[in-house]
């Protein structure tokens with residue numbers, strides 16, 4: 001029986017985290033759940049602690065203050081490796097990623113070390129128009145600058161086996177935010193990690209406001225250019 005860990009990071013997701021936990025537990029009965037909360041001022045941590053009574057598979061790691069999404073993901077990757085999980089799924093807690101689609105992302109690990117949920121090629125992007133334009137723009141640019149056989153580079157709905165995780169945690173990341181998620185892909189590609197993708201449906205966040213500064217969009221474009229230049233140099 002393979003051991004699976006489903007992870008999300010939260011900062012002020014008090015209205016979203018309960019439905020997320022319920023959705024994940026229903027979609028993947030045997031999986032453990034890890035949440036990294038940065039002492040959210042809206043009481044997300046207390047909501048999670050309440051849910052833990054009814055959902056004993058949930059583990060909460062609380063950090064003292066807002067420390068960024070990328071370091072929460074690296075924490076989850078190390079946690080999955082240290083605790084011997086066969087698969088790690090990462091996703092957002094705000095309703096944008098659908099727990100019902102977790103099985104598809106995990107099942108794809110039977111043919112690859114890594115799987116990303118794609119919002120094209122059979123998937124859908126149902127967020128507001130400006131967000132759709134930005135995501136599609138970033139992904140089209142990434143396909144040209146950093147081709148690696150996938151259509152999606154920015155979303156965090158992903159599944160990793162230990163081979164993929166080891167490639168990532170060995171790397172010293174220069175980027176955080178959205179750029180971190182792109183750099184992860186390039187690091188795995190360089191290490192020869194096999195990759196695949198499955199269609200997902202991406203919705204606007206259910207409740208609350210965005211936590212990621214919007215300058216991240218420009219920083220991720222810069223990261224794309226830097227990673228592409230590094231590729232050219234290596235060739």
Ligand SMILES: Nc1nc2c(ncn2[C@@H]2O[C@H](COP(=O)(O)OP(=O)(O)OP(=O)(O)O)[C@@H](O)[C@H]2O)c(=O)[nH]1
Pocket residue numbers: 008009010011012013036037038066067068069072091092093094096131204205209210211212
């Ligand atoms: N622990 C932790 N979680 C974070 C941090 N920043 C964002 N998150 C969580 O990471 C996930 C993605 O962040 P979002 O704010 O949804 O980013 P986004 O999807 O670009 O923005 P929206 O358009 O509002 O959905 C959510 O579950 C957030 O609660 C952080 O600094 N620490």
Ligand SMILES: [Mg+2]
Pocket residue numbers: 092094096205
């Ligand atoms: Mg979001």
